[in-house]
Amino acid sequence: MAKPPDLTPLRLAEDRLELLDQRKLPGAEEWVVCRDADEVARAIEEMVVRGAPAIGIAAAQGLYLGCRRLGARGRDAAARDRIRSRLAGTRPTARNLFWALERMEGAARDHGHLPSGEFLRRLQAEAEAIRQEDVTANRALAQHGEQLVAAGARILTHCNAGALATGGYGTALGVVRRAHEVGKGPVVLACETRPLLQGARLTAWELARDGIPVTLITDGMAAHFMGRQQVDVVLVGADRIAANGDTANKVGTYGLAMLAAAHGIPFLVAAPTSTLDAALADGAGVVIEHRHPAEVLSVAGIRVAPAGVPAANPAFDVTPHRYISAIITERGVHRPPFGRSLAGE
């Protein structure tokens, strides 16, 4: 069977952003077309696109498309501020969103003196560079991370930190992919990741697509398999990493990290440096997004809970650095204590 083409959830063009609709996977592969910043913002809010690095790329292209819509006024910082606020207000937790918008704003300031057409070409190039650099970073961090994975390793992962969460290749799943490519034969235990089932719908789909063995479990089963010595390493992505290594990631990650520590299983975080938040001393300052309770009360659009019962829906949690064995970025592998090591990046 021929290797399928590399998977990317975003296609950037001169007049649009095309997003693989992740709400519909694995049932359907449909692309949503966004032609201005507001359409991109709504796609981020509604999780057509998700995953911290992918959100950052989408927002970068969104800022470009917003400036394009403004024409010559795109060179006006105040006009851009409104676009940037709209995009920055979509989801609070992923560092990459703010990082990408700051980088785009920097490019806009650098090129604000240029004629409008040239200014826009520079912004478009910057968004595309962010996308390409993300793929390059993922491939580099995967090479570093793969060295932490033993042959035949049984890797437990949570949510989707794959090609679908990034410009391509993936962070945690990039490490898995690389281990697979070099013949280590990793096998994956994927937590389904309620409420939105990114593990069941996305991780299982993209690993199966690449022929990497994956078995699905519910989130509550992870400890059972750890206790039965069927997990060699836990490997996740990140949405925001504080200066001391505290890591915000999909809700459920914190519990997995504690359980891994209690079982003596290494717990690895894989993320590009665009996920690092050097200005954040520790995880206490992370803004946790609380999403609509309907995501918990329903599954795949079917109401499962009785009418009138409330639900809580924090989308992320924070894993204290003491439970993290290593943080893998494109620059290398960071070991505890993380503070000084991460500050170097």
Place this chain on the structure above:
Amino acid sequence: MAKPPDLTPLRLAEDRLELLDQRKLPGAEEWVVCRDADEVARAIEEMVVRGAPAIGIAAAQGLYLGCRRLGARGRDAAARDRIRSRLAGTRPTARNLFWALERMEGAARDHGHLPSGEFLRRLQAEAEAIRQEDVTANRALAQHGEQLVAAGARILTHCNAGALATGGYGTALGVVRRAHEVGKGPVVLACETRPLLQGARLTAWELARDGIPVTLITDGMAAHFMGRQQVDVVLVGADRIAANGDTANKVGTYGLAMLAAAHGIPFLVAAPTSTLDAALADGAGVVIEHRHPAEVLSVAGIRVAPAGVPAANPAFDVTPHRYISAIITERGVHRPPFGRSLAGE
């Protein structure tokens, strides 16, 4: 608002067993009628009825109905053995199933000399006694357990250890119910309990029915709320408790117990003595039921995972006694070390 009538998932009659179909709650309240042992066995396998004590009661009535179908041959031990094997073969983990069948067989042996009609009346009475004693035991254990619950306690529970899992009133939820009745105002955080969502569908439903505040969370959120100091106690039921206190319960329980221990939160198990397995030295000998992967691959009948991806589906896990703060039975509160204390029962 008038208090609703006491909830029971089983109605025992002379010629049948009526079961509240727990697959259909909370959307519909439908009763399934079983008129012989095989129909009861299928209802247990298909989880029309579930929860260790309720399964035991159903099996007891199933044995009675099987003997009734046999007529005078019901007094023949070999004929009964076939019925007992069918019922015992439905689900391996819940101790109460085997306990109830052994008790019914004891009654059958005691009364085998009686005329067929009288023999059957005694078996029917035994099954009804098992049901009534279960409710009585739950009310007693709830009184013991309530004393471990502080006013306003925020109680995290998993799966459904309520009226629906028993003859009535419930084990873990019996403790909650009692704390509510005596005015302690407990509030419940219910883990939804994938794959079959007993927390979302059953626990939320029966607590809301009684006006006890309940908030639904996904299984992966438990650690987050523990870490945010929003959980005062974890309280669960049990399917089988070994002589040393190791406890088999719905998959996910083991992880919750470890997480509770790591956060310094008491972890309480509530179960009638019919759940104790004195012949089992420790949890290593518990037979874990593995159910069909479709339960994980689908939610509420909707396929969520891609075609061809396998899933694991252990229905239970085993919590080592060292993570358990107390085991509450109808006879009182057992504290570690559990061995001698449980042996006294």
